[in-house]
Amino acid sequence: MANDFLVSKWKMWFSWFDHNKDGKVCREDLETSRNRFANLHHFEAERKKAAMATYTLWWGEYLMWGKSEITEAEFIENQNKAFEDSKEEFVERMNKNQDIVCNLLDTDGDGLITEEDLLIMFQSTEHDETVGKRWFNAHDPVDGKVPVKKMADMWTQLLTEEDSSKPDALVKQFQTGL
Numbered sequence: 001m002a003n004d005f006l007v008s009k010w011k012m013w014f015s016w017f018d019h020n021k022d023g024k025v026c027r028e029d030l031e032t033s034r035n036r037f038a039n040l041h042h043f044e045a046e047r048k049k050a051a052m053a054t055y056t057l058w059w060g061e062y063l064m065w066g067k068s069e070i071t072e073a074e075f076i077e078n079q080n081k082a083f084e085d086s087k088e089e090f091v092e093r094m095n096k097n098q099d100i101v102c103n104l105l106d107t108d109g110d111g112l113i114t115e116e117d118l119l120i121m122f123q124s125t126e127h128d129e130t131v132g133k134r135w136f137n138a139h140d141p142v143d144g145k146v147p148v149k150k151m152a153d154m155w156t157q158l159l160t161e162e163d164s165s166k167p168d169a170l171v172k173q174f175q176t177g178l
């Protein structure tokens, strides 16, 4: 069993997607969110198709564990099972999860994420712009940009690290509020 600290962070991550706070995330949430994401980016048809497919893959696999609807309890159960089966593979899985989403944020593919990139993700997952700015700054941007790798590593730490004595800027953000 993952320790309480890690489980509490999985719950934080899940809460990001559970906008209406009913304790579950479903297929419709994904639809709304990915459409909003593609529209806010004003992607043309081909690009939109590719982004939507990546978005679906990401949510479907890493958030919903292949289900069409998932409760927080089921999510935690799946996370924990994978963690217990092999911590190494679990870390790899979370790495992949964050690689996918951070690369999706980097729409121009220069390896850097701008504030606007993150704000669009915030808006597409129904979070406020002001809050998004605070979150962006928590990633310690240089010249207004955060490397994809750095952002992915921070979120992987959130999802895998059991040691609560290690500083974690994202935990602070979750505690301050979404």
Ligand SMILES: [Ca+2]
Pocket: 017, 018, 019, 020, 021, 022, 023, 024, 025, 026
């Ligand atoms: Ca929900």
Ligand SMILES: [Ca+2]
Pocket: 105, 106, 107, 108, 109, 110, 111, 112, 113, 114
């Ligand atoms: Ca970029």
